[in-house]
Amino acid sequence: TILVSIYYIMDNARFHRMGKLELLCEEFGHKLLPLLPYSPEYNPIEKTWAHIKKNLKKVLPRCNTFYEALLSCSCFN
Template structure:
């Protein structure tokens, strides 16, 4: 279909997380959260301590 309209379809490069900065950011955040909030209960308690999440 693309070629019918004079367009050339280019393949995407292979996925490389090392070239995607959000991957490094998310990994850093996850690592920090695991240290600070080791369990789901701790995370839930931390959420409840903030007024905007008190309705949960």
């Protein structure tokens, strides 16, 4: 049997800091690697959200619905 270690990298959201997830990882032999506090540069999704928010701010005033705004953003085409 080949054992594979799985690493979970998480930000410091409150629900990530609850002990249940750490216990589950430990139980199954996985590793939990929390990011440093206030370190969005290590979390790629933060850059994606920043890009989406920037685009939405530009198009929201011209759109009737949020869905229409999403469709008009270049990041969703």
